[in-house]
Amino acid sequence: MPPADHAVRLAWPGRAEFARPPLATLKVVQPGAASTRLVWGDNLSALAALGAGQERAHLVYMDPPFFTGREHTHVERSRGKDGIVRRLLPAFDDRWGSLQEYLQELGSRIQSARDLLDPAGCLVLHVDPKTSHYAKVLCDEIFGAQAFASEIVWRYRRWPAKTKNFQRVHDVLLRYVRDPETEPRFKQLYEPLAPSTAKTWGKSRQRAVVDARGRRRRSSVTEEASPGAPLGDVWDISIIAPVARERTGYPTQKPEALMARLVEACTAPDDLIVDAYCGSGTTLAVAARLGRRAIGIDQSPQALEISRKRLSALGIQAQEECLVLQKRERLRPLARAAGAAGLPVLVAGPRPA
Amino acid sequence: MPPADHAVRLAWPGRAEFARPPLATLKVVQPGAASTRLVWGDNLSALAALGAGQERAHLVYMDPPFFTGREHTHVERSRGKDGIVRRLLPAFDDRWGSLQEYLQELGSRIQSARDLLDPAGCLVLHVDPKTSHYAKVLCDEIFGAQAFASEIVWRYRRWPAKTKNFQRVHDVLLRYVRDPETEPRFKQLYEPLAPSTAKTWGKSRQRAVVDARGRRRRSSVTEEASPGAPLGDVWDISIIAPVARERTGYPTQKPEALMARLVEACTAPDDLIVDAYCGSGTTLAVAARLGRRAIGIDQSPQALEISRKRLSALGIQAQEECLVLQKRERLRPLARAAGAAGLPVLVAGPRPA
DNA sequence: GCAGTTAATGAATCGCATG
DNA sequence: CCATGCGATTCATTAACTG
16 A cells, blocks of 8 residues: 655656566565574565565664765774784675666665565664755655654764865664554653753653643652653764774674664564665664564675674574575576575565465 | 756656746845845845845855744733733744645745855755755755755754654754855864763874874874864754743744854854844844844744844844835735835845846 | 752644534 | 644753842
8 A cells, every 4th residue: 555645756867666576576585483584685675575475574774875976895804914904895886877776776675665564663764964855755755754753863973074064973864654543663762861951850750730820830840750851863872983892894884872772762572673784784683682583684795794793693593594586587696606605595475365 | 057957856746947036026135234134025035136136145044934834923921910921923824735835935945045145155944854855855956966065953952742753853954055166164163072082082182193004003192282073063052941031932933052153154254144034033143243244034024023122132223124125016015014114125236247 | 159949831742622 | 524723731941040
């Protein structure tokens, strides 16, 4: 069921419908036994293959390339005889013919992600302030503007750039709920009270007071301890320090603290989380730590390798490798490589009636 | 000269060219003698009338209605015999037939604002996270994507709303430079170092250190005192407290601290600032305090009245009232009212050859 | 002056009337 | 009926006031 039509849309020459890979060309992903799974393949096919199965996700997180026009590299560190040796390896390619080409691909993936969501679930799309605006107009088309929940601003600190402009120190996370009519999964989190509030009211919760004439009076102090202020949509979380233990060397790695907030607020234990651009596996690691089931998708075997190592370092052995096969010739090389690497392949049953 | 064509655009049924009021229908605003001026009239006409004149602005600030679908009210306070009496008066109407109608009007004003900018000047458009994305796509069309400078996030603290979502606690300010090839007006401002940085490095400035093989070493501490970190694009500034002295009662009033940052960073003394939605006159007050010339435009005589009082409380007597006249019948009542109120009317010479 | 106390409110949100 | 509107409810926030 598509959302109500949105009169204001993005237009570009030759804009086509967003692709929905036909079911006939896919092997559908089965519900797996393990609570953390890795899917190797094109994420458009993978999202469609998952959507054709019976499972529904409470959170789909997408951290696509930001249309930077660059090829991003993975910094691999190893111990050589002269100390630590750094090797630069290509990780993912963020070069596109044009903005419209980028948006065409992104839109298809957003659409397939939506199909995979539970009615109480949500999509979180992680972008930067240059692409977020185009992405939001696309999302409004796909989900309906009513489904827009939050623009979360992730504010971080970094080494300043020499520029005649304000330093860019934030990313944007767009959150859409699948169905605005359904009560969404949401756990209220709190942040510390502002210093000025704490000074005036201490740690007690306040209560609004209205007199007989309907006018506001001074709020009263209650016995209850305040849990803090309900969490806002601007999050001050530091980027992964160059020497941090969680750092993998994979480019554009996101901090676990950021993902933990999202996962805690938007899902409950045992819910399914899908990360369509898995990368170094931050989402999977956080999901496992917080007792959520998770599936990570990535096209790059190197990314999956890093994720697999990271998970096993956490003692998570139960994850499986699986591979989305498209029957088309294009993905045959992946399939052959998978066979050579001894990866099991999962296929799945039909969508419930 | 229009910017390079942008292939990705917003489309809606019946989208028309953005209106540029024909010069023949306008009386053009003259450069005024006073450093703070008020213009009463429709801001589209007023921006066009200013653009047809000789002056160029280094900052055009626009704080339009946010497409809230509501009529906003002004809380007027006066001293009655039973204490303070509050009266609710309509201030501005933010009800629209549709999003496209809103965007059509907004786009015309953005376009006229651009025409008025100095090559080293910039536009700042203040919106909320629901409209910012549409507004940015429009601005990219009008200015060219290259002219996009910053998405500034204004983060404030407010009473919590009871909602199954992250609390919305930020506004968005989109900044575009007039000409990306020209060195923009920009004064580097600083913010306090992060606590973790101050702990490690104290108040001294750091210097990057690179060894003979081109590898980064631990940075060195310099003698120089650090001025802080170059100001970022996420600003934590409190809203105007219910009991603050600067509060006028006019709805959606912006804090002076916010405007002061913008004005200091984006203009130099004696530069011209134009506020197309002047409201209670915050921009004018700040501009005057910082020694910038300023013109405020508003359609509402009540808004101008509040601004005039606010300015005269600051000892600024030199401001003039002027009125943009359109020769069309539609604005005749305004003109008649202006005459009745004894307001002088400024008209101006032609654009320079 | 400084520190502790007081005051006022919402570019909110929700839910029940009203056509 | 299903939009729309208006009235009731919310409590963290911070400048001004008081002693």
